[in-house]
Structures are given as C-alpha cells and as structure tokens.
Amino acid sequence: MKKKAFLALLVSGTFFLTSCGEGKKDFSSYSKEEVSYCNSFVSEVTSGWNRVCNLNPIRISDHETTYPFDSDLIYASYPLQELDVPSIYDIEETMGSIFYRLHQEFDRHYDYFHDDGTKIQNLKVLNESYGTEKAVFVDKDLYNLLKISVELGVKSDNRFNIAIGELSAFWDDLISYNNNQMSYDDYIDPLLTNEKSKEAEKKLKKLQQEIPTAEELKDLLEFDDTLQTITFHQYKNVEKVSLTLGGIGKGYAVGKAAEALSAKKYDFGYISGASSSNVMLGKKKDHSPWTVGISSPFQADFDMGGYVTFDGYRVLSTSGDSAHMYFLPIEKNGKTTYIIRHHILNPSTGESENEYRKVTLFSSAISSEIMDALSTIMMNTKEEDLEEMFSYIRENYGDIEGIFQKNNEEETIAYYFVTKGLKDSFTINEQNTHFAEVKYYEF
Amino acid sequence: MNFKLKLAKIDIFIISILTVLSLVLGLFIYFVPKDSGKSVAIYIEGKMEYSLSLEEDQTLALHPGEYNKSTNTYPSLLGEMVIEIKDKSVRVEKEDSPLHVCSKQGWVSIPNFPVTCAPNYVVVVIESTDATNFDFVV
Structure with missing residues (x-):
C-alpha cells in the first residue's frame, strides 16, 4: 500500500509536469489525473493520523505555478484505519476541486480560462472594470463573498476593508524587499529617513487618501442580484482602486470544502488552510x-x-x-527597539497594528x-x-x-x-x- | 456471627513493604524532572532508519545509491539530502525532487508534524513522549 501510494503520487506528479509544457494553455479545469495522494505512511508514523493534502499547483504563467491560496490545505482525520484509499482520493478531489476553482475566482493577479477558452470572470476582471461603469457578471461564490465582505467592512467600522488592494501591494513589496536585505541600513520603510524611505512615506500617504472607507465602498460596488453583476464605480478622482479577498477568501474556500466533505460523511476530521482558517468537521472517531x-x-x-x-x-x-513580516529597528532615547511590520493591515491607518x-x-x-x-x-x-x-x-x-x-x-x-x-x-x-x-x- | 480480623506477622510485613514501595514510587514520579523526550525520527521507505536527539545541533547527509546504512546510502533517494537539526528544530536543508515540497517546508519544532519528502520516500518527524499530543497547532 505504501509503495502504491508513492507511485500514485509520483505518477500524478509526473503527469502534471509533463502535461503543462505543451498544448493548449488551459489550466482552469481540475482533472482526476492531477489528483495526488499525499497520505501514505506519513500518517502511520505520526500517531495514526490520515493527512490528505492538496498538492496540485495552479499554473499562472508558462513558467510559474502556485498552490491554491498559496497555502498547504489539508484534511486530517484520526485514526488512520477510518479511511480507505478510494475515500482518500475522494476527499482530495472534493476539496481540491473547490480550492482550485475558488482560488481562480478570488485571484486578483492572474487570468484563468474555462475549458471552452472563455475567460473566468474573476476578481482581476472586476478590478479591471473599475471606473468603466461596465457591469461585470461574476460567479455566485465571488458575488456572495463580495457582498458579505462589504457588509463586514461597514459593521466592523472599517477594521476590515477589501478595498485595500493597492495598499496591500505596497506593503507586500516592502516586506519582500526588506526580507532580502542583508543590513537594516538598506531597509525601506515610511518610518525611516533614507531617500527611498521618504518616497515610500509619500506613497503611503497618497494611498491612505485613495482608499475608500468601508462605508464608501458600499456605494462604489453596485450589486445587481437579478443579473448577478457588479459595477465598480469610480472613487473621487482616484486612478486605481482594487479589491482584495486576502483576508476572507481562504476562509470561504475552507468553509465550502468543509460543507462538501461533511455532506459525504467525512465529518470526523478537520480541514486546515495553513492553520489560519480551520474547520473541525465534527467529533473524532475515537471520541477523544x-x-x-x-x-x-x-x-x-x-x-x-x-x-x-x-x-x-x-x-x-x-x-x-x-508570517509575511519584517522587524523594523527604531532608535528611541538612545535605545533600539523593534516594531513588527506585517501583512494584517488596518484600513483606517494604512499600517499594521501591534496590539497583539x-x-x-x-x-x-x-x-x-x-x-x-x-x-x-x-x-x-x-x-x-x-x-x-x-x-x-x-x-x-x-x-x-x-x-x-x-x-x-x-x-x-x-x-x-x-x-x-x-x-x-x-x-x-x-x-x-x-x-x-x-x-x-x-x- | 462475629468475625475479628487478626493480622499475622507476615501480613503486617507485606503491608509495610507495599506502603514503603508506594511512597518511594510516588516520590519518584513527583520529583524526577519530566523528560520532554523529543527525538527526530527519520523514516526511509516506511522504515525508521535514524533516531536523532533534538537537543543536539547536527546535520545528517543521505546519499542515493545501493542500500548501505553505514554510508547513509539509500536507493529511494533522487539525490543528495541534508537534514539539519538546530535550536530544537529540524528541517530538510537540501533534497532533489520536482516540487521541493519538503525543503520548502522549512523548520519544524513541533512533535508529530512531519516533513514529507514523498518523491524520495523520506519522512522526518519530531517524535515526543510528552503527555500532551496536539491534534492540531495554530
């Protein structure tokens, strides 16, 4: 069984690697052949747990792939004997296809295509329609999630706001850049005084002015429930406003996968989206x-x-x-202290908070x-x-x-x-x- | 009927011995420091080939080739593999595989969270005898 499991993994991996280099560039569909099997004896050596992983990368360009939601997405259950091999494949395909599809819909960076060659109307397409007054038809999941997000933004008093796409990109760049520097002297941060940091400070101030509040976003996004379309209106004279589902998309996908697996009676395990979004589906089989x-x-x-x-x-x-952070050294009264710049942004200040x-x-x-x-x-x-x-x-x-x-x-x-x-x-x-x-x- | 319990000398002796033994065992359990018992187990093709101390910084180099444990050579390896233990954490520093899933996983310091190098048939896992085993960690 162990050998078979590994062979399945190797065969499926090889299939994927050989299939993506040529032919029609359609990477949108999730096929059974691409399902890999990452369970095997790992579980046997780790207290009898089954771990069904999502190892299917999504192709985003000729040379690049990414994992759905850039995360390890896992279904795990105990004890091992409760799942046979067909069930493991079933779980992997069930959750894998959901993660695969929703990643494509919620992605704001890349285009994806349906089997018939038409473009998936994802978040990127919606962001590109900003200010054009064009109503964009989107899939039901994206439509619903955007509605939920806008409502949460208002109810949370702008502590959560999906209109921070540009701000998020600004900090992502700084985090990546600073993590690649050998010395703090080369860091760029709005709080530092070197030339590049001053530019960053200017850019941050501009972005802070250009982000609509959650209340304003409610009026910018016009939902048509009958046609399932969204019109992304212009905000003041701001050239670009973009939406991001980074703070909610993975949770939605994990929830959908949990629903699907519960419906198939795999409700004795849990689903984990890189530990940030998790659902324990029910009681464990051993009742512990x-x-x-x-x-x-x-x-x-x-x-x-x-x-x-x-x-x-x-x-x-x-x-x-x-995760996704850097330490910023700050001199204060002759003493160096560090603040943590991280990816969870406060839409009201444009920066990350350090309360917890x-x-x-x-x-x-x-x-x-x-x-x-x-x-x-x-x-x-x-x-x-x-x-x-x-x-x-x-x-x-x-x-x-x-x-x-x-x-x-x-x-x-x-x-x-x-x-x-x-x-x-x-x-x-x-x-x-x-x-x-x-x-x-x-x- | 009226029974009167009468203890023979041997009974008193046995009871005393058992009492002393219980006390000694109790004190031993209470005072002996709890050993976290963490070790790094390295499984190759499903068989545990190494058990290394997590307390000791060290590296282990594995090589592809015909099976020979004394030279750390295993046929399932696709290339050189280096496993590093440092500061009570373990990682697969170097390996050959199509997606490099296990070396990308980075450092692990939690028991029962394996680093899986599936194409190489290698699993590295911190095993613990701790009473607390977590189903899940955040």
Whole structure:
C-alpha cells in the first residue's frame, strides 16, 4: 500500500509536469489525473493520523505555478484505519476541486480560462472594470463573498476593508524587499529617513487618501442580484482602486470544502488552510476531544504555550504577525527597539497594528469566511474595545471565544489573554520552554 | 456471627513493604524532572532508519545509491539530502525532487508534524513522549 501510494503520487506528479509544457494553455479545469495522494505512511508514523493534502499547483504563467491560496490545505482525520484509499482520493478531489476553482475566482493577479477558452470572470476582471461603469457578471461564490465582505467592512467600522488592494501591494513589496536585505541600513520603510524611505512615506500617504472607507465602498460596488453583476464605480478622482479577498477568501474556500466533505460523511476530521482558517468537521472517531496547541508568539521559537480542548464541530481562525513580516529597528532615547511590520493591515491607518502578536478565535456558529475576517478585525481592535466587539458579534453572528497573545518587550514571557468561555478548556502547557502566563478577560 | 480480623506477622510485613514501595514510587514520579523526550525520527521507505536527539545541533547527509546504512546510502533517494537539526528544530536543508515540497517546508519544532519528502520516500518527524499530543497547532 505504501509503495502504491508513492507511485500514485509520483505518477500524478509526473503527469502534471509533463502535461503543462505543451498544448493548449488551459489550466482552469481540475482533472482526476492531477489528483495526488499525499497520505501514505506519513500518517502511520505520526500517531495514526490520515493527512490528505492538496498538492496540485495552479499554473499562472508558462513558467510559474502556485498552490491554491498559496497555502498547504489539508484534511486530517484520526485514526488512520477510518479511511480507505478510494475515500482518500475522494476527499482530495472534493476539496481540491473547490480550492482550485475558488482560488481562480478570488485571484486578483492572474487570468484563468474555462475549458471552452472563455475567460473566468474573476476578481482581476472586476478590478479591471473599475471606473468603466461596465457591469461585470461574476460567479455566485465571488458575488456572495463580495457582498458579505462589504457588509463586514461597514459593521466592523472599517477594521476590515477589501478595498485595500493597492495598499496591500505596497506593503507586500516592502516586506519582500526588506526580507532580502542583508543590513537594516538598506531597509525601506515610511518610518525611516533614507531617500527611498521618504518616497515610500509619500506613497503611503497618497494611498491612505485613495482608499475608500468601508462605508464608501458600499456605494462604489453596485450589486445587481437579478443579473448577478457588479459595477465598480469610480472613487473621487482616484486612478486605481482594487479589491482584495486576502483576508476572507481562504476562509470561504475552507468553509465550502468543509460543507462538501461533511455532506459525504467525512465529518470526523478537520480541514486546515495553513492553520489560519480551520474547520473541525465534527467529533473524532475515537471520541477523544480535539486538542489544539496554541503556539508561543515568539518568532524564534515555535513552542506551545498552551492548548485548548473541545468536542465536535468548531470553526477556528487565526491571524498574527509571524508570517509575511519584517522587524523594523527604531532608535528611541538612545535605545533600539523593534516594531513588527506585517501583512494584517488596518484600513483606517494604512499600517499594521501591534496590539497583539496573534489572535485565535473559536466558534461553533459562525461561518468560516466570517471567522477569517473576524480574526483580522480583532487584530485591528484595541484591547479596551474588545468587550464591546465580542458582545456585538455574539448578538449578531453567534457564539465566539478567543485567545489574544502578547509578550513582554524582552520576549521572555508569553501572555495568553483568554475569553471567559474558554476558561475551562484552555490549559497552560507546563512543558513549554518559555514562561507562559494566562490572564482571563471578564467577557 | 462475629468475625475479628487478626493480622499475622507476615501480613503486617507485606503491608509495610507495599506502603514503603508506594511512597518511594510516588516520590519518584513527583520529583524526577519530566523528560520532554523529543527525538527526530527519520523514516526511509516506511522504515525508521535514524533516531536523532533534538537537543543536539547536527546535520545528517543521505546519499542515493545501493542500500548501505553505514554510508547513509539509500536507493529511494533522487539525490543528495541534508537534514539539519538546530535550536530544537529540524528541517530538510537540501533534497532533489520536482516540487521541493519538503525543503520548502522549512523548520519544524513541533512533535508529530512531519516533513514529507514523498518523491524520495523520506519522512522526518519530531517524535515526543510528552503527555500532551496536539491534534492540531495554530
């Protein structure tokens, strides 16, 4: 079986590699032949877990591929014996085809094509229609998700805003550039004083002026429910406004995959989208509770400071500063301190916030896409406003609990601020190498 | 009927021994430091070939060729593979495969989260005897 599994993987990998170099450049459809099988004996050596992975890259140009949502998307279940080989293929194809299709629809950078050669009306197409007054027909998933996103933007008081496409691109460039520098002297950042940094500061100020607020975006995007079209109107005299679904798209896809797998009775595992968007589909087959490790917020170490246990269905979303970031050294009173510039942006300030290192949210009632956006919203919510925010969400969306992580300046203590409802299910991991401390919120 | 429990000397002796043993065992469990017991297991073609300490910084070079454990040579490898352990983390630093999935995965320091080099038939995983095993980590 082990050999067969590997052969399947090798054969499918080889098929993909050989098939993409020639012929018609149509990479939009998801075919059975491209499904790979990444389970095999990995699970057998890791406590009997099945791990069904999404290893099918999407071709974005003649020379480049990417993974759906640039993430490892995994279905995992326990124990191993509960899934036979046909089921594993079924799971992989079911979730793989959803991730594949939705990535293409939500992508704002690349064009994709249907089997018949027509262009998929994705987010890129919609962004290109900005200011042209042309109504663009989009697929139902994209249509629905844009509506949800606009509404969340308004309800969150602009803490979440999909109109930050240009701002996001600005910070993406800085993060990539700075991560490739050997010395801090070569860094570019709006807070620094070198020539390039001054230009960056100017550009950031301009972008801050050009981003419509969530309230303004509501009027810029005209939805026609009958025709399923969207018209992206001009904002003031701004040359370019672009939408991004970076803070919600993967959550939506994970939610859709979870629905499809539950319908097929694979509801004893979980789906993980690179740990930021996750759905525990139901109870584990061995009836033991889910045990979720919450890693320490320190960059240098990935030890577990605590863990949460619970039973059954749960949506879990996390946002933090540990990925796609850089440390920016700042001189203050003769002392060098570091601030973290990361990819979770506050649309109101145009910059990333440092209120928390990481936010992890749990809910058994709120959908995966909304939870995805909520973890961004929480990262942009001051601690003194958290109680009000939780109360609003519980009233309007359903139950929600959270863990907010911080640390002291020396990075020797990891603080876990835990909401009331998790009091009995959160445990500090005594075997953690760092010192972790738990504090409980009153709400 | 009226029974009176009468303990023989041997009974008292056995009870005393058991009591002392329980106390010693209890104290041992309480005071002996808990060993996190983390090691890096390297599986090649499904068989555990190496178990390395996670506490010790080290590298292991594996080579393609006819099976010979003493020279770290394995037929399933597509090319040279280097596994590095540093600061209680492990990564596959170098390997040959079409997509380089496992070397791209980078450093791992969590038990039971494997680095999988499928085309090479190699899995690197931190194994732990810790009481707490996580189903999932965020």
